[in-house]
Amino acid sequence: MNKDLSVYLGVSKGKPLNWNPKQEKNPHLITVGGSGSGKTETLKAIMLELKKSKVSSLILDFHNDFKIFADNLVQIDKATLHPLEVQINEKPLDVCYKVSKMIANVFVLGDVQEAIIREAIKVFYIKSGIKDLKKENDGTIELMPFSYFRDIIFDTPIQNQGVPKLLAKISVLFDVDLFMNADGTSISLDTIIKNLSVIELLKFPTDEVKALVADLLLKKLINFLYIKGKSEDYWLYVVIDEAHRMMYPGSPVELLLRESRKYGVGIILASQRPTDFSETILANAGTIIAFQESLDKDAVFLSKQLRIPKVNFQKLKTSGLGYCLFSSKDEAEKVQITSVKDRKEYQEIAKNFDEEERSDYFNKELKRIKKEKDRYNNLEESNKKQEIKIKELEKEISLINGTLERKEYLINKHDIETKSQQKEIIRLSHENGKLTEKLELRDEKIEKLEKKLKK
Template sequence: MDPRQEEQINAQVIAVFPDKVRIIVDDLEDFKIAEESLKVGSYVKIADNENAVLIAIIENFQIAVSAEGKRDHIIEAFPLGILRNGKFERGGDSLAIPPKEVQPATISDIKKIYEDSVPKEASFRFATLSSNISVPVPVNGDKFFNKHIAVVGSTGSGKSHTLATIIQKAVSEKGDGFSLNNSHVIIFDIHSEYKSAFPSANHIDISNLALPYWMLNSEELEEFFLDTEANDHNQRNIFKEAIIKDRLAKFSGSASEKQNIHLDTPILFDIREVLAYAIAKNEEMVNTGEVYASSNKEKAGQPKYTQGSLHGKLTNFVNRLENKLNDSRLNFFLGEQSMKITFEETLQKLLGYSSKSESNVTVIDLSGVPFEVLSITVSLISRLVFEYGYIYKRIRCAKNPNEKINNDIPILLVYEEAHKYVPNSDLSKYRASKVAIERIAKEGRKYGVTLLLASQRPSEISETIFSQCSNFIAMRLTNPADQGYVKKLLPDSLGSLIDKMTSFRQGEALLVGESIILPSIVQIEPCIHTPSSSDIPYWQLWKEEWKNMDFAAIKEEWYK
């Protein structure tokens, strides 16, 4: 150690605020430790007379020149927490005034704070300190994954790579003697990015996606099949009546079991039978009980008929159903496979328990799903996973009432570009997905189902969902509305750390939440396999030779 460090360094605290400490230094060379340069983002230690040391991060620097021409260096630092008896605690309000001594913190000091913050068995790491990448920044893996997570950042900030790094590291952590650990992650991939990042994952896309429409609940059924904006009671009543009628006809259980069948019962029904029932009601002619008089030579003695109460009133409903059934884009939902797939097969496929191979990660590629049914698709999958957690907990607790871990197969749901299907909007087309995901946000943790929201437009996400997140990875945000929204959700004590978000480099982020010892600006580690980039190199392509287009093939695909 430099002999100068044995003496009291000529630096002192001249002001203390709730979110700022101001330090005056007369010689920066004497204030520097060995070869470690002092810069914005470096750490300082401020000691008092009660064996407490405040750790603060340097935010600002200026030079003050006195009337005599003496140059003093003014450093402003943001207080992160107190180091007392070797243990670090958040917050800086327990430091005795006036402080006794100011020193730069060494890299070994900072490393020790992070290393000692998490028990080894709970440590999970995917980032290093941005100001010094030799300092690993671990989080408490249990507190990170059993609380909801938000990853926000503008296009190009490194958000997709961050998700890939986190999940790749989570699924690779395991003990000896087995190939797969017990992690279960479902990624809703809206831009077809993550297949390349998880080559061995369970990949589901429009070509092999089969969702049973008969497992939709009442809200989802109405949103998908009815014109919910029309508020037509006739179509709603006939729709419910037809579904229950067909479910009862197809159910082979006892009479007492049939009494429990209702609109929300996840039992098979045929939507084509519902259509036939609606057509019959729309064209129904009712026998009046009278006959035509003998004076009517053509119809004499024949019964008289009159239009039924719903005659012609269900035309729009019938047309809507027919259009959906004839739409080949909806085969994954309304085709033959959706009638054949069982409840068990659906859950097995979603949770990575395929008969061909088991997988920690299921990537659901939503890029081929028509936008008008995106909300319903996400809603059904989310609700099934939530209800799995609820039922699984009930089974475990019934077997052992003293069971402390109510779900030993917990699941993380990753919602990429979450603002696309859980926006801060009351439009009916988003109602189903908002209800399903808000329920997970509020109650999912109790049943071993947590969520990770990723978005470049956090201000457009349902506030009910976003406010439930306990861990934040805030990357570069350039939109003022998004910056303000994130600031509102994060603790006020973070001060100007939040303001740095606008100038973060790619892969740089503010990591804050219950899982980390102190708010930190980190550099996310590179992922092993990268997500596919959706950026088109316009300028490079424009400089190439003119390319011809196959318009006939485009038309053929368009008309499918």
């Protein structure tokens, strides 16, 4: 990311107002405002400026509001994503707790239901052949397809009172091809993080599924950052509208807000209500942009954070008119955000936008990955056939070896018997020689006696 990055926001007191992330205590920006206040349009304007500055960005798009800015349009519903994937250096047991927490928060499950999910994930890992759930994945873990997880959940004893309600709440998970076709994860972050990438989430059936997909992708990003290592320069922005869907204790978003800065990543979040964010999160944001809030509770909350009377937020009626507080300054500034449509580059971008062209890279990557996967599967199948042939040959060799061993035994036995017979023949021959000598002596004696008798 350009160290001198300066994002034009709009006009304050008749002068241009820019956001300079490097000048703030961190690169994170949070914007809040009610429906129609200009919050989403502000995000679009910022996206346009980041695109102009050639800053890599990853946008989780719940309503297809941002695809026009995409260099890489990620139609993620065409891919596969294994919710229980254990990435390199992750421990299966850690993933078990993280994913069960995600599912519990997204679907508003109780503690017992979360425990059922957690235990089912453990069973899934064990049935996948993982012997030690506390051992980091060194690249050797291979999981069963996610569809088997459904079977494990369905096989949970129905006597457990939490099971029927749990199945009713999470059954939509098992209707999503992104998950159910996953025998692995076809999405690599190298494929997703390319210039300005927009991940389309609109096509998924429910808000819960959209939020879970987003959570899982951010979990992948966090692990990717851990492996990539720390960075002094900001090289990526993650942008999330409707961030309230993903804010809960220990969520990937919360973790990114705390740790992503040291990995060179900035976070831009937007939500309708400021109370969707904790006071700690708002207090630690490098920049806050706040628009009209009609609810007294929300106006009071903003008043405390930006040190402005609550009535100021309630009186904001013009779309895009709000207050901006930079951590590098003591006071918030009133600003009229310049609409994205009033920025000269927008018309050219809108005119040249071609959805098929912008999604071409991702779709080609999916085809390439599928081709490699098919090739791998073919090799696996070929290897299995070779293994069968090898086993058959080994069996034949074993039979031949057995026959040879039997023949060798008989030959050795015959040799032993032959040697024994030869010894016997030699013995008998020796005895026969002695007998012959005795007979010859006897004949000599007889001959001598006969001679005496004749005399």
